[in-house]
Amino acid sequence: MTKTMPQAEYRQGLHELAEAIREGCKVRPRQTFRHLRSGADGACALGAVAAARKLPFRWNALYDAFPVLETGVTVRTATHHCKFDNPDLFEAIVCLNDHLKLSREEIAGWLELK
Numbered sequence: 549m550t551k552t553m554p555q556a557e558y559r560q561g562l563h564e565l566a567e568a569i570r571e572g573c574k575v576r577p578r579q580t581f582r583h584l585r586s587g588a589d590g591a592c593a594l595g596a597v598a599a600a601r602k603l604p605f606r607w608n609a610l611y612d613a614f615p616v617l618e619t620g621v622t623v624r625t626a627t628h629h630c631k632f633d634n635p636d637l638f639e640a641i642v643c644l645n646d647h648l649k650l651s652r653e654e655i656a657g658w659l660e661l662k
């Protein structure tokens with residue numbers, strides 16, 4: 549079940565998420581696929597968010613810290629999406645990272661273009 553939020557809050561949430569991905573890439577420079585983290589230096593896009601904000605590497609901790617992850621995504625996301633029928637932003641990022649293998653920097657940029 550996806551949620552909506554006021555536009556300003558939504559945009560701010562996307563921006564904070566993108567920033568956290570970029571920060572996390574510095575802490576964990578190796579991108580992982582299908583795992584939030586691996587070893588001491590690996591993380592996927594969402595794992596990078598957890599690393600940047602010192603969150604537990606668990607999906608529920610990410611949803612709690614970034615409510616924007618629960619919002620539904622637009623047509624633009626849907627065109628990229630290959631697995632979920634009605635993805636929220638969290639699932640869309642998983643798709644971009646794990647299935648389409650975009651770099652985490654590309655995912656951060658994609659978030660801010662919306």
Ligand SMILES: [Zn+2]
Pocket residue numbers: 629630631632642643644647648
């Ligand atoms: Zn996918």
